[in-house]
Amino acid sequence: MSIDVRRSAGIVTVTLDRPQKRNAVTLAMWKTLGRLFRDFAAEDEIRGIILTGAGAHFSAGADIADFAETRRTKEQGIAYEEAVDEACDAIAELGRPVVAAIRGICYGGACNLAMACDFRFVAEDSRFAVPAAKLSIVYGVRGTMRLLSLVGLAEAKRIFFSAEPFDAKHALATGFADALVEDPALAASQQLERYAALAPLSIAGAKAILNAGAMRDTPFDQGAAEAAILRALTSEDYAEGRAAFAEKREPRFRGR
Structure with a gap:
């Protein structure tokens, strides 16, 4: 198994686990990631996910050595791109916070995952x-x-046109990265623990609306946004939040 999944107190850690290949992602791994993150949506107890790589690196990206078998023809290339999009969309569309904890190299398709x-x-x-x-x-x-x-038009062009690596400080300065930390996995876990005490439906709704607004290749779905707002408004958690405020106690949210 090239992907390791571990659970602890509502936080799931998904690890790309091919350290001998710098965690390069095969077609089978793209498909597994898509399936895993779609399945996570049905697990109410999950409050956040960390995506990381085993060993010294996050990932070298798509496994180019795999291309001769999985991306040789036009039809294979289209199917491969669909698998990549399905994996990344499953991460982006999951109604829980997902943090990429990155060390070492993060190249090509790994940037897409991140x-x-x-x-x-x-x-x-x-x-x-x-x-x-x-x-x-x-x-x-x-x-x-x-x-x-994330980075704007000019910087995106520089990244694509030059194909040159950039370091963590540049990633932070341009908005590609959100935090430069000594231990990314630990910092990610601490952040997700803070989010875990808050209303899951609020986070899921905000994530869906913000992501839809940021993606320019699809029209904004006003109906889906209004449905997310209505779901929270009619939820048990909304009643719990009001009751906790009135009783001056911490709310106990369940995502329902």
Whole structure:
């Protein structure tokens, strides 16, 4: 198994687990990630997810050695891109906070995974790159739109046109990264523990609306946004929040 999943007190850690290959992501791993994150949506007890890599690196990105078998023909290329989009969309659309905890290299498709997360906590040794121009690949539309929403037009062009690596400080300065920390996984866990005490429906609704507004390749779904607002308004948690306020106690939210 090239992906490890561990649970602790409502926080799930998903680890890309091929350290001997710098956690390069195979087609099978893309498909597994999509399935895992879709399945997480049905687990009410989950309050947050950390996505990280085993060993010294987050991930070298898509496993290029895998391409001769999985991305050789046009049809295979289309299917491969669909698997990548499905994995990243499953992360982005999950109604729980997801934090990428990054050390070492985060290249190519790994940047796509990281950008699908809500936050990117990075160590000082982190290095990022999208070397698609070195392989005559055009990055997928969804990943391109996520990069544009994070760093802006000029910086996104620099990243794509140059294919050059950039360091953690540059990632933080441009908005690609959210925090430069000594221990990304620990910092991610601490952040998610703080979120865990708050109303899950509020977080899920805000995430859905903000992500929909940031993605420029699809029209904004006003109906879905209004449904998320109504779901929270009619929930048990809304009644609990009001009761806790009146009784001057901490609320006990259940995501219902």
